[in-house]
Amino acid sequence: MRSRLLGIIRKEFIQMWRDRFTLGMMLFMPMMVLGIIGWAINTDVKHMVTAVFDQSRTPESRELLDAFTNSQYFNLDYHVNSYEEITRLIDGGDAKVGIILPPDYARSLKQQRVAEIQVIVDASDPLVATSAINAANAIGQVGSLKIASEMLQRSTGRVPPQTPLDVRVRAWYNPDLVSAIFIIPGLLSFILMQTTITIVAMVVVRERERGTLEALIVSPLRRWELMIGKIVPNIVIGYAQMTFALLFGVWVFDIPIRGSLSLLYFLSLFFIMGTLGLGILLSTIARTQQQAMQMAYFIFVPSVYLSGVLFPIEGMPTLAKTIAHVIPLTYYVEIVRGIMLKGIGLSYFWNHLLVLTAIGVVLISASILRFHKKLG
Amino acid sequence: MAELDFDSYAVITQGLTRRFGPIVAVDHVDLRIKRGEIYGFLGPNGAGKSTTIRMLCGLLDPTEGSGYVLGHDIAAEPERIKERIGYMSQRFSLYEDLTIRENLDFYASLYSVPDGIKRARIEQMVQMADLAGREGTLAAHLSGGWKQRLALGCSIIHKPELLFLDEPTAGVDPVSRRNFWDLIYRLSEEGITIVATTHYMDEAEHCDSLGFIYQGRITAQGGREEIKANALKGQVIEIECQPMREATIFLETLPGIAEVVRFGNTIHAVTEDRNLLPTDVEALLNGEGLKVNRVEVTIPSIEDIFVSFVGLADRRSLRAQLKRMREGGI
Numbered sequence: 148m149r150s151r152l153l154g155i156i157r158k159e160f161i162q163m164w165r166d167r168f169t170l171g172m173m174l175f176m177p178m179m180v181l182g183i184i185g186w187a188i189n190t191d192v193k194h195m196v197t198a199v200f201d202q203s204r205t206p207e208s209r210e211l212l213d214a215f216t217n218s219q220y221f222n223l224d225y226h227v228n229s230y231e232e233i234t235r236l237i238d239g240g241d242a243k244v245g246i247i248l249p250p251d252y253a254r255s256l257k258q259q260r261v262a263e264i265q266v267i268v269d270a271s272d273p274l275v276a277t278s279a280i281n282a283a284n285a286i287g288q289v290g291s292l293k294i295a296s297e298m299l300q301r302s303t304g305r306v307p308p309q310t311p312l313d314v315r316v317r318a319w320y321n322p323d324l325v326s327a328i329f330i331i332p333g334l335l336s337f338i339l340m341q342t343t344i345t346i347v348a349m350v351v352v353r354e355r356e357r358g359t360l361e362a363l364i365v366s367p368l369r370r371w372e373l374m375i376g377k378i379v380p381n382i383v384i385g386y387a388q389m390t391f392a393l394l395f396g397v398w399v400f401d402i403p404i405r406g407s408l409s410l411l412y413f414l415s416l417f418f419i420m421g422t423l424g425l426g427i428l429l430s431t432i433a434r435t436q437q438q439a440m441q442m443a444y445f446i447f448v449p450s451v452y453l454s455g456v457l458f459p460i461e462g463m464p465t466l467a468k469t470i471a472h473v474i475p476l477t478y479y480v481e482i483v484r485g486i487m488l489k490g491i492g493l494s495y496f497w498n499h500l501l502v503l504t505a506i507g508v509v510l511i512s513a514s515i516l517r518f519h520k521k522l523g
Numbered sequence: 524m525a526e527l528d529f530d531s532y533a534v535i536t537q538g539l540t541r542r543f544g545p546i547v548a549v550d551h552v553d554l555r556i557k558r559g560e561i562y563g564f565l566g567p568n569g570a571g572k573s574t575t576i577r578m579l580c581g582l583l584d585p586t587e588g589s590g591y592v593l594g595h596d597i598a599a600e601p602e603r604i605k606e607r608i609g610y611m612s613q614r615f616s617l618y619e620d621l622t623i624r625e626n627l628d629f630y631a632s633l634y635s636v637p638d639g640i641k642r643a644r645i646e647q648m649v650q651m652a653d654l655a656g657r658e659g660t661l662a663a664h665l666s667g668g669w670k671q672r673l674a675l676g677c678s679i680i681h682k683p684e685l686l687f688l689d690e691p692t693a694g695v696d697p698v699s700r701r702n703f704w705d706l707i708y709r710l711s712e713e714g715i716t717i718v719a720t721t722h723y724m725d726e727a728e729h730c731d732s733l734g735f736i737y738q739g740r741i742t743a744q745g746g747r748e749e750i751k752a753n754a755l756k757g758q759v760i761e762i763e764c765q766p767m768r769e770a771t772i773f774l775e776t777l778p779g780i781a782e783v784v785r786f787g788n789t790i791h792a793v794t795e796d797r798n799l800l801p802t803d804v805e806a807l808l809n810g811e812g813l814k815v816n817r818v819e820v821t822i823p824s825i826e827d828i829f830v831s832f833v834g835l836a837d838r839r840s841l842r843a844q845l846k847r848m849r850e851g852g853i
Contacts, residue, residue: 154632158621165620358614362677365580365610366633367602 151368155376159350163380169349173342173384177392180334185400195279198225198233198242203252211264214290215246220282233267243269244279256294331402332483333456335392336418339385340476341447343419344426347381348439351430374515378423385419386412405490411483414496417503418479424510425475431517450476475506529594533558533685533716534579538588541574548574550739551588556718556732561711563730563747564720565829567844571739572720573612576689579718580610593685606634609683613690615674619663623654626662626677634681648676651706668699675706679715686710688719692726704729722848727825735829737841742832751823755831757781757794759823760801762808763816764790770813777807781831782838793827 163170197215201208215221221244225236236242245267249255255262266283270276354360363373389412396402404411425446433439451457453467454476460468471477478499485491493500527535534556541549549571556562566572577583579592581601590597592604617626627645636644649655652672657665662673671691679686688707692700700723707729711717719730727733727747734744743754764770767790774783774792779799784791792804805818826845830838 150632150635150638154629157632158618158625158629161625162618162620357619358612359616359618361582361612361614362610362616362630363633365582365605365608366630367606367635368633 152372152376155368155373156379159377159380160383162350163384169346170384173346173388174391176342177335177338177388178395180338181331181392181396181400184331184334193219193278194222195220195243195275196225196241197221197223197244197246198227198236199223200227200230200233200245200247202250203248205253207253207256208248211248211252211286211290212246214286215283218282218286220278221246237267237269240269243272243275244283259298328402328488329484330457331396331400332487333454333480335389335396336476336480336483337447337451337454337456338392339389339415339419340422340450340479341443342388343381343385343422344429344446345440345443346384347377347423347426348430348433348443349436350377350381351427352433352436352439355430356435370515370518374427374511374518377427378420378511381423381426382416382419385423386415389415402487404487406486407492410493410496411486414482414486414500414503415479417500417507418475418482421475421503421507421510424507424514427514428510428517431514450474453477455480473506475503478502527591529591531557534562534590534592534718536575536579536588536590539575539578539585539590540587541571541578541583542586547739549578549585552736552739552741554590554734554741555744556716558716559711559714560731561707561717561719561729563727563733564718564736565722565724565727565733565825566720566736567722567841567848570736572722572736573689575736576610576687576718576720580608580687581605607684609678609681609686611674611678611686611688611691613693615670617662617670617674617677620661622659622661623649623665623673624658626673627680630677631680636681644680644682648680651709652676667695668702671695671699671703672706675703679710683715685716685718688717690720690722692721692723700726722845724824724826724829724845724849733825735832737829737833737837743828750828751825754828755793755823757796757799757831759821759827760792760794760799760804760818761821762790762792762804762818763788764808764818765814765816769811770808773808773811773813774804777804784827784842791821791827793823793831 199212201212212223216223223246225232225242227233227236230247233242233245233247237245245265247265247267249263252262252264264287266279268276268279268283351360354363393402393404393408397404426443429439429442429446433442449470453460453463453471454474455471456476460471460477463471482496482499485495529535532555534554536552536554539549539552539554540547552571552575554575564572564575574583578585579590579597581597581604585598593607595601595603597604618629621629624645627648628641631641631644649658652669652675654669654673654676657669662670665673675688675691692703695703704726707717707719719726721727730747732744732746733750735742743750745754762770762774767785767788771783771785771790774780774790777792779795780792781795782793784793801818801820805815808815808818826842830841830845833841
């Protein structure tokens with residue numbers, strides 16, 4: 148028994164080592180994703196090209212425009228003299244935002260009338276639009292309050308109390324609200340799941356396709372020895388991928404790891420066992436590598452959208468929430484975010500550990516039972 | 524069940540049957556394979572050879588009937604059987620991304636060959652398969668004949684008592700086929716029982732005993748010489764005669780002749796019994812005004828015998844199928 152199990156584990160390692168392409172893909176996939184998220188994607192859009200049509204040309208109007216510049220969201224690159232020019236710049240994609248101040252801006256302020264400022268946003272890109280609208284609204288509100296308090300002071304001679312409301316939002320765990328920090332742990336978990344499921348399913352289906360499975364079935368090798376022999380090397384490779392991803396993330400992107408690394412590695416074992424069990428289960432159903440890939444996608448799609456990797460589960464309807472809670476990735480993403488971003492310990496994860504273990508045991512047992520040592 | 528003599532027989536089956544849906548792939552097959560012999564299991568493609576072998580190896584469950592391999596019931600104790608047999612299929616079951624030595628090493632561990640003798644055993648297989656000096660070559664880089672010998676090495680690395688070879692020579696060149704059978708003889712001399720399926724009728728000459736299977740049924744079984752001497756009820760009469768076309772048509776209508784086959788310049792007429800003599804045939808042909816050069820009894824080929832067990836209606840298509848296999852090397 149020892150000889151058979153060790154034999155198959157050794158064989159799997161040699162085959163993995165020979166298949167450099169798959170090995171490379173597996174190790175470098177997380178780096179690619181980290182690179183894309185870290186360097187290319189930024190959901191918080193700043194320095195939008197802005198065209199200004201200031202018909203007032205007064206110290207008051209310049210003060211307001213400075214507020215736009217200072218917010219860093221707007222680069223006032225174009226100063227134009229007509230409404231048509233603004234339209235042309237936005238239509239042509241040269242400017243994303245247009246600001247139009249009325250000729251009577253300063254006068255309106257002095258006469259305590261409402262001064263209407265028009266902000267035109269190219270909403271064809273929703274991220275740009277959201278950013279611009281939020282920033283413009285904030286500038287408008289802050290400016291209004293400032294002007295109101297100045298007027299109050301002038302008319303009554305009293306220094307007004309501080310603005311009536313002072314809401315301060317504190318963003319915990321991710322103080323700069325960097326979206327990448329939220330997304331990266333989730334995506335790394337997803338990639339780990341994707342690669343472990345795919346590779347183990349491929350490895351088993353390939354044996355079936357090439358006819359070597361027949362030789363294994365006709366040998367005294369036991370079902371569980373075959374399954375464990377396939378799982379163990381893939382656990383090692385899963386850990387290798389994780390380590391690569393963490394090193395790269397920490398060194399290149401300053402991804403924080405606030406909690407215990409050994410806890411992260413320990414809990415990851417239960418997740419990987421589940422995904423490998425799922426991969427082997429797929430391989431007992433699929434007849435060809437292509438079928439295995441297609442089936443895997445049926446797992447990947449709900450996993451990535453419903454597990455909270457990209458969108459928070461809290462906002463999902465009940466059915467989606469229910470599905471989310473049988474997806475192993477949901478639990479693992481919470482673990483990874485919890486350890487990396489919040490630095491919380493095992494006491495928060497007993498439930499997760501229990502669920503992941505249960506899923507792993509069910510999947511691995513099911514795949515051992517489903518894998519008959521028969522051909523027909 | 525007095526006939527279950529496990530000391531004399533390595534394989535015994537009784538009414539062994541396997542169905543795939545409505546198709547009966549193996550139909551009540553009774554096999555008797557003696558210990559120590561080379562048993563040739565002959566039949567065209569799709570006759571049920573591989574399905575039978577797979578049931579004996581525990582790869583498939585029988586739908587009906589029973590089978591015993593080395594004294595173990597194939598339905599009840601397949602795992603006990605697996606430890607004591609070797610199996611080599613026409614797909615060779617090698618890991619192409621492993622080297623020769625790694626393949627042998629893996630199969631040795633699969634069959635729990637003890638560490639102490641593993642090295643020597645691998646070395647022995649390398650020598651046998653004539654692969655010395657190539658131990659580090661990937662199996663993918665070997666040509667057909669070498670792959671075949673390596674696959675044989677992998678399947679006997681644990682010194683099985685019984686070796687199943689399922690179409691071991693399919694798709695291999697004639698020289699490699701001959702070398703391969705030389706290896707099989709040597710294994711047989713060491714006392715290993717060998718069961719080989721083949722659709723090459725000429726390979727029957729290598730076997731001690733033969734079993735013919737056609738459309739899932741065993742049509743004849745027994746010692747090779749015994750089969751050759753007695754299996755054919757009639758005789759094969761070889762005729763050289765002009766014009767051949769007319770002669771063939773005439774012979775086909777002749778009562779007492781089961782089958783007429785043309786081989787190059789000669790016609791083989793298989794008679795239904797031994798009452799029809801060559802002289803009778805010659806007289807009949809002369810009576811038709813045909814020019815007869817030669818008429819004599821010839822030794823039946825294995826193929827003649829095989830075909831004679833098949834229903835009259837199927838003979839022509841079976842001959843054609845066997846001819847295609849011979850020529851196409853499939």
